[in-house]
Amino acid sequence: MSIKTLNGECLCGIVSWQMKGPYEFFGMCQCSRCRKVTGAAFAANLFVKPEQFLWRSGENKRGEYTLPLPNTFGNAFCNKCGSRVPRQTAKGWMLLPLGSTMEAPNISPTLVQLEDHTEWFTKLNEIV
Numbered sequence: 001m002s003i004k005t006l007n008g009e010c011l012c013g014i015v016s017w018q019m020k021g022p023y024e025f026f027g028m029c030q031c032s033r034c035r036k037v038t039g040a041a042f043a044a045n046l047f048v049k050p051e052q053f054l055w056r057s058g059e060n061k062r063g064e065y066t067l068p069l070p071n072t073f074g075n076a077f078c079n080k081c082g083s084r085v086p087r088q089t090a091k092g093w094m095l096l097p098l099g100s101t102m103e104a105p106n107i108s109p110t111l112v113q114l115e116d117h118t119e120w121f122t123k124l125n126e127i128v
């Protein structure tokens with residue numbers, strides 16, 4: 001497990017945060033909700049305990065959307081630029097959009113939700 005400290009920020013930089021290892025889970029999720037919320041083939045999320053997480057700026061500049069019960073899914077975003085930003089899950093974990101991290105995370109991802117595997121993403125073409 002990595003104990004590296006990582007910093008993240010939204011596109012405009014108003015919302016920023018820091019997290020400290022050890023990191024236990026980095027999930028790449030391909031479920032339909034994660035694809036919708038990111039607009040991408042998968043969400044890349046690091047999960048840490050609240051005591052491993054610190055807001056550096058802009059905590060009050062965030063918007064948050066939660067799907068109605070019984071769903072345990074939502075999204076948090078910068079009110080200015082719309083980038084995904086951290087949020088606390090219903091189970092108490094801090095969910096961090098790892099693509100907004102400034103440093104390499106030093107933890108390998110786990111692919112989740114294989115049943116929603118997006119074939120169109122895995123058939124990659126290379127630009128030569």
Ligand SMILES: [Zn+2]
Nearest residue numbers: 010012078081
């Ligand atoms: Zn922003």
Ligand SMILES: [Zn+2]
Nearest residue numbers: 029030031034
């Ligand atoms: Zn998902």
